[in-house]
Every structure is written in structure tokens, then in C-alpha cells.
Amino acid sequence: MSKRSNQPVYWALFGAGGMMSALFGAGLAFMTGIAIPEGIGPGAALSDYDRALAVVHSLPGRLFLFAVVTLFLWHAAHRVHHTLPDFGLRQGTLAWLGCYGVALAGTLVAVLALFVAGF
Amino acid sequence: MAVRRPYVRPFEPGWWRRNPYFVRYMARELTAPFVGLYALILLSGLVCLALGRAPYEAWVAILRTPASLVLHGVLVAIFAYHSFSWFAIMPKTMPPVSIGGHRIGAAAITLAGLVAAAFCMLAAWFVVQAVA
Numbered sequence: 001m002s003k004r005s006n007q008p009v010y011w012a013l014f015g016a017g018g019m020m021s022a023l024f025g026a027g028l029a030f031m032t033g034i035a036i037p038e039g040i041g042p043g044a045a046l047s048d049y050d051r052a053l054a055v056v057h058s059l060p061g062r063l064f065l066f067a068v069v070t071l072f073l074w075h076a077a078h079r080v081h082h083t084l085p086d087f088g089l090r091q092g093t094l095a096w097l098g099c100y101g102v103a104l105a106g107t108l109v110a111v112l113a114l115f116v117a118g119f
Numbered sequence: 120m121a122v123r124r125p126y127v128r129p130f131e132p133g134w135w136r137r138n139p140y141f142v143r144y145m146a147r148e149l150t151a152p153f154v155g156l157y158a159l160i161l162l163s164g165l166v167c168l169a170l171g172r173a174p175y176e177a178w179v180a181i182l183r184t185p186a187s188l189v190l191h192g193v194l195v196a197i198f199a200y201h202s203f204s205w206f207a208i209m210p211k212t213m214p215p216v217s218i219g220g221h222r223i224g225a226a227a228i229t230l231a232g233l234v235a236a237a238f239c240m241l242a243a244w245f246v247v248q249a250v251a
Binding site: 018022024026028030032034037047052055056058061070075085088106109110 | 130131132133134135145148149151152154155156157158159160161162164165166168169170172175176179182183187188190191192194195198199201202205206232235236239240241243244247248250251
């Protein structure tokens with residue numbers, strides 16, 4: 001039997017991340033990148049360590065953050081990897097590490113950080 | 120004796136520049152590195168939060184720099200473009216859906232996606248404001 005392709009897994013993660021970022025991306029970037037530093041709306045609460053930690057300690061907050069970070073990374077990895085040849089770049093080991101390797105490392109770091117942050 | 124001359128498909132980097140349709144394709148594709156960049160920024164915040172109060176306050180202090188504010192303004196615009204392009208091509212990327220024997224049109228699918236995105240972003244904003 002021939003070896004099964006792992007492409008469907010990558011593609012599913014790409015699709016899920018693309019949908020997640022299309023639904024939430026602009027709002028999240030505004031919330032964390034502009035509302036937190038300017039203290040607007042929910043940003044005022046999230047700029048406070050204790051209140052931000054409480055969000056991460058809640059199950060919905062934890063799951064949402066994990067989904068956003070990891071799916072965005074896998075979406076970007078897959079899309080960038082498939083665009084490399086259009087710029088004359090080879091899809092070699094280095095390219096794999098730079099795309100999927102970063103997504104994999106980011107996923108592991110996210111798991112670790114969520115454990116270290118406590119429950 | 121015949122010499123084997125296999126057909127080699129012509130392919131050159133930058134082929135997409137010649138046709139506006141493919142330039143739009145590339146504009147869509149190039150939102151991806153920024154999606155990845157934002158994920159890494161958010162991940163760095165999560166790591167700082169896990170490490171303690173001082174690292175998290177340092178992360179928030181970096182967010183307050185003008186460079187970070189400008190970067191996030193650009194990221195918001197790129198994410199908005201990603202939302203528009205994602206739902207604009209969704210009629211072609213999703214399987215056909217029919218209701219009552221009528222196939223749902225491309226414009227309706229795109230509009231539904233954009234309405235869903237607006238709802239999700241507003242919901243995230245008000246839910247976090249209510250619980251945080």
C-alpha cells in the first residue's frame with residue numbers, strides 16, 4: 001500500500017485557521033494591539049495582569065486563545081509554504097522548518113505557556 | 120535514434136505579475152505571513168502572562184510604543200482584507216449548498232460570511248468586556 005499523503009491534515013488546519021482569522025482577526029488585532037495600549041473597552045481590563053490571567057484561567061478563554069494562536073500559525077505556515085515557488089524559492093527542508101516547523105514549535109510553546117499560567 | 124525530449128512546463132518566478140487576476144491571488148496569499156506574525160505576537164503575550172506580572176507589564180509597555188501601534192493598525196487593515204478576500208472566494212472553495220432546490224448564489228455566500236465576521240468580532244469585543 002502506498003504511503004498516505006499528509007496534505008489533507010495541513011489543508012484542514014489551513015482552512016480552519018483561515019476561517020478563524022477571517023471571522024475574528026481584525027477584531028482581535030484591534031483589541032490586543034490598539035485597545036490594550038489605549039485602554040479602550042475590554043483593552044482596559046486586559047492590560048491588567050490579574051484580569052488577563054483570569055481570562056486565561058477560564059476554560060473558554062483558554063480554548064479560544066489556544067485555537068487562535070495555533071490555527072493562525074498553521075494557516076500561515078501552509079499558505080506561505082505553497083507560495084514560495086511563485087517567488088522562485090525551493091520547498092526544501094529549510095522552507096519546511098521555516099513554515100510548518102515554526103507552527104509546530106508555536107503550538108508546543110502555547111501548550112507549555114497555558115500549563116505554566118496555571119488553572 | 121529519437122532523442123527523448125520531455126515537455127518541461129515553463130515556470131518562472133513572478134509569473135503572477137502579468138495578470139491582474141493573479142496579482143489579486145498573490146495579494147490574498149501575502150496576508151498569510153501577517154496572520155502568522157500576529158499569532159507570534161499574541162503567543163509572546165501568552166508566554167509573558169505565564170511568566171508573571173513583570174513580564175506581562177513589559178509586554179503591554181511594548182504594545183504602547185508608537186511602532187507597535189502603527190504595526191497593529193497595519194495588521195487590522197490586512198486582517199480586514201483577509202476577511203473580504205476569504206469570503207469573496209468562499210463560493211468557489213466550499214461545496215455547493217442548496218435550499219429548497221435552489222442553489223445559494225455567490226453574492227449571498229460572501230455576504231453571509233461578512234455578516235458572520237462582523238457578528239463574531241462584535242461578540243468577542245463585548246463578551247471580553249463583560250467577563251474580563
